Amino acid sequence: MTFGDRQMHDVDINCAKCNTHISQLPFQPSGDRPVYCADCNRSYRESRSNDKPQAQMHEVDVDCAGCGTHISQLPFQPTGDKPVYCRDCMQARRNNA
Ligand SMILES: [Zn+2]
Ligand SMILES: [Zn+2]
Incomplete structure (x- = not known):
């Protein structure tokens, strides 16, 4: 049998x-x-994609600690005790790490 x-x-x-x-x-x-049947595989995949939180954006009013760009939205609530970086600087810092 072939599919x-x-x-x-x-x-x-x-x-x-x-x-x-x-x-x-x-x-x-x-x-x-563990191996799952086709049905369980499907529902597992669906539940996983449903669980995936839609990156909830927080309205913020901060400046990037790296380049000074104004940031109006962040995927997390800044705590205030850590510098916040814009997406570009975050990326650059990650690449340098
Ligand atoms: Zn099953
Ligand atoms: Zn920046």
Whole structure:
């Protein structure tokens, strides 16, 4: 049996979540990772993408500690005890680290 061009591997395992028997997988299970059936895989992926917090932006009124650019929005609430950098400076600092 083929699914498109994907080669299916015959396996004999149970889904790590719902215990459904799985007889075929599009990959060879390595054994060191739980294997999920197609349904659980899908819901797992969906729940993960739902969990991913939409970077919530905080309205701020600060200047970048590096280049002085005014910053009006940040993905976090500045605590005030740490310098705040604009996106460019943040990037540059990360690259230098
Ligand atoms: Zn399952
Ligand atoms: Zn800056």
